[in-house]
Amino acid sequence: MIVISWNNVAFLLTVGAIIISGVAFIRILLPIIYATGNRNDDLLLAWMKQNGIPNWKALQQKSNLSNIALWQLRDGDGESLKFGELVQVAKVLALPLGTLLDKLNLPVENPELEAHRIKCTQLKNQAQQLEAKVDNLYKEGLRLHEEMQQQKLEITEVFRESTFTQLQPLLTIYPSIDQMVGAKPELPAKDLLSMLAPLDDLLKEWNYEQIGKPWEQVTYDPQLHQPDNSDIVEGEQVYIVFVGYQHQGKILCRAKVSRTLPNVTAFKVS
Known part of the structure; x- marks a missing residue:
C-alpha cells in the first residue's frame, strides 16, 4: 500500500x-x-x-x-x-x-572545415597559376604572330631586292631606250619595248619609284645622281641619262647623269 x-x-x-x-x-x-x-x-x-x-x-x-x-x-x-x-x-x-x-x-x-578551406585555397592558387599561364601563352602567341608577320615582310623585301638587283641593268636602261624610240621611231628596239611593258606594272606593285626621267634636266644631287664625270659639282644642271630607283626612302641605285644629252642621231637602224 x-x-x-x-x-x-x-x-x-x-x-x-x-x-x-x-x-x-x-x-x-x-x-x-x-x-x-x-x-x-x-x-x-x-x-x-x-x-x-x-x-x-x-x-x-x-x-x-x-x-x-x-x-x-x-x-x-x-x-x-x-x-x-x-x-x-x-x-x-x-x-x-x-x-x-x-x-x-x-x-x-x-579539422574537416580546415581541410576544406586549405583545399579551396589550393584550388584558388592553381586557378590563378593556370590563368597566368594562359595569359603568358596568349602573349607568346601574339609575339610569334607578329614575328612571323615581320619575317614574312623581311623575306618579301629580300626577294624583291634580289630580283631588282638581277634586273637592275635592264630596268635602268629600259626607260632611256623608250625615250630614244620616241624620238627616233625607226629604231629596231621598238618591238622589244612592248614586250618589256609588264616591268612597269611590277615596279608599281612593289612601290619602286624612278629617280628622274630620261633626258630630264635636274639639279645635281650626289645622293640621287651618279655623274659621268667626277668634276660635276652639287647644284649644277645636268641631264638624266639612265634613271635610278628608290623604295620607301632607300636609294637602290642612283640615276646616271651627264652635262649633255645623248646623241640620238648617232643610233643607226640595222
Whole structure:
C-alpha cells in the first residue's frame, strides 16, 4: 500500500510549478534573445534581406539550425558549429562558404572545415597559376604572330631586292631606250619595248619609284645622281641619262647623269 503524504504532494507541486515557470521564462527569454543584437547580426540581416528572408526564425528553418546553433552563428562562435551547418547557411544566403567564414570572422578549429578551406585555397592558387599561364601563352602567341608577320615582310623585301638587283641593268636602261624610240621611231628596239611593258606594272606593285626621267634636266644631287664625270659639282644642271630607283626612302641605285644629252642621231637602224 502506497502512502502519499501531504509533504510529498506539496514537494511535487512545487517542482512542477518551478518547471512550468522555467518553460514560461524560456519562452519569454527566447524572443528577447532573438531581438538582442549580436556580433554578426548586421551582416546576417543584410544577407537575409537580399535573399527575402524576413526574420531569424525563417533563417533557422531554411538552414535547419537548432536554436543554439543559430545563436552561435549570430555570436560568431564558429568553433561550436558543425561544418554541415555552415555549408547550409552559406547555401541559404547564396554565399560562397569562404565569404561567409571571412566576413563573419568565424574561427576555424574544425579539422574537416580546415581541410576544406586549405583545399579551396589550393584550388584558388592553381586557378590563378593556370590563368597566368594562359595569359603568358596568349602573349607568346601574339609575339610569334607578329614575328612571323615581320619575317614574312623581311623575306618579301629580300626577294624583291634580289630580283631588282638581277634586273637592275635592264630596268635602268629600259626607260632611256623608250625615250630614244620616241624620238627616233625607226629604231629596231621598238618591238622589244612592248614586250618589256609588264616591268612597269611590277615596279608599281612593289612601290619602286624612278629617280628622274630620261633626258630630264635636274639639279645635281650626289645622293640621287651618279655623274659621268667626277668634276660635276652639287647644284649644277645636268641631264638624266639612265634613271635610278628608290623604295620607301632607300636609294637602290642612283640615276646616271651627264652635262649633255645623248646623241640620238648617232643610233643607226640595222
